[in-house]
Amino acid sequence: xxxxxxxxxxxxxxxxxAGITYAExxxxxxxxxxxxxxxxxxxxxxxxxxxxxCRVLKLDFADLARRVADxxxxxxxxxxxQEKAVIADRRLLLVAICCLSQWTFEQMLSTYTLSEADVVKxxxxxxxxxxxxxxxxxxxxxxxxxxxxxxPHGPVMQYFRAEVVxxxxxxxxxxxxxxxxxxxxxxxxxxxxxxxERLQRVAQDFAQQHLADQKLPASQRAPYTLxxxxxxxxxxxxxxxxxxxxxA
Numbered sequence: 001x002x003x004x005x006x007x008x009x010x011x012x013x014x015x016x017x018a019g020i021t022y023a024e025x026x027x028x029x030x031x032x033x034x035x036x037x038x039x040x041x042x043x044x045x046x047x048x049x050x051x052x053x054c055r056v057l058k059l060d061f062a063d064l065a066r067r068v069a070d071x072x073x074x075x076x077x078x079x080x081x082q083e084k085a086v087i088a089d090r091r092l093l094l095v096a097i098c099c100l101s102q103w104t105f106e107q108m109l110s111t112y113t114l115s116e117a118d119v120v121k122x123x124x125x126x127x128x129x130x131x132x133x134x135x136x137x138x139x140x141x142x143x144x145x146x147x148x149x150x151x152p153h154g155p156v157m158q159y160f161r162a163e164v165v166x167x168x169x170x171x172x173x174x175x176x177x178x179x180x181x182x183x184x185x186x187x188x189x190x191x192x193x194x195x196x197e198r199l200q201r202v203a204q205d206f207a208q209q210h211l212a213d214q215k216l217p218a219s220q221r222a223p224y225t226l227x228x229x230x231x232x233x234x235x236x237x238x239x240x241x242x243x244x245x246x247x248a
Contacts, residue, residue: 004043004044004045004050005043005044006068007050007064007065007068008040008043008044008045008050009043009068010064010067010068011040011050011053011054011057011064012040014057014059014064014067015053015057018057020056020057022036022037022040025053025056028056029052029053029056047061050064069133074142074143074144074145074148075130075131075143075144075145075148076144076145076147076148076149077148077149077150077151077154078129078130078131078150078151078154080151080154080155082129082130082131083150083151083154083155083156084155085125085129086129086131086155086156087155087156087159089122091114091118091122092122092125092126093156093159094112094114095108095114095119095122095123095126096122096126096131099123099126099131099132099140099142100131100142100144100148101207101210102142102210102211104139105119105123105138105139107214119138120138123138123140126140127140130143131143131144146204146207147200168225168227177222177224178224184235192230192232195230196230199228199230202226202228203226203228206226
C-alpha cells in the first residue's frame with residue numbers, strides 16, 4: 001500500500017512535469033506559498049489536501065496511487081513469513097506459481113480444478129502478500145523482479161526438496177525435448193560467475209519463450225520444467241575418499 005510520503009513524492013514529480021510552481025499551486029489552493037513549501041518539505045499531508053492538489057493537476061487519485069505502485073522497487077525475494085503463508089495452502093502455492101509464469105485467470109481455470117471463486121480468493125491473498133497487484137477483471141501485475149527467486153533455505157525451497165525433487169528426478173528424461181546432463185569438473189573460481197550468468201540467460205530465454213508461445217493452441221504446447229543448478233559440491237559417496245589437497 002502507498003504511504004503518504006510516497007504520494008507526496010509522486011505529487012512533486014507531477015507538479016514538476018506539469019510546470020506548476022509552488023507559488024502557482026499556493027494561489028490555486030488559497031494558501032501561502034510558505035505553507036505549501038512546508039507541507040511538501042515535511043512529506044506529510046491529509047488525503048483531503050492530496051485530493052485538492054490532484055484536482056489542480058487534473059489527475060485522479062487512483063491514477064496517482066497507481067503511478068506510486070508502479071514506481072515501487074520489485075521484490076527479489078519474499079520474507080520467511082510470506083513464504084510460510086504461500087506454502088500453507090497447496091492451492092495458493094499453485095496459483096502463485098501460475099502467476100510467476102504469468103498465466104491468465106482463464107488459463108488457471110481451464111487447466112486446474114479450481115472454481116472462479118477459488119482463483120479470485122488466492123489472487124487476493126497473493127495481492128495481500130505483495131506478490132501481485134490485483135487489477136479489475138481478475139488481471140494482475142507481478143510485483144517481483146525478473147531475477148526473483150525463493151529463499152535458498154526458506155520454507156518454499158524446503159517444501160520443494162521434500163515434496164518435489166524426488167518426483168522430478170524419478171523420470172527418465174528420455175522424452176521429446178527432455179534431457180538430463182551432469183558435468184563435474186574443477187574450474188577457475190573467477191569463471192564460475194560467468195557460467196552462472198550464461199545459465200541465467202538460458203532461464204530467461206525459457207521464460208520469454210513461455211510467454212511468446214501462449215498464442216499457440218494448447219494442442220501445440222506441452223508443460224516443461226527447467227531446473228538449472230550449479231554449486232561447489234562433491235558426490236556424498238566419494239567425500240570420505242577425498243584427500244585434503246585441493247583439486248578434485
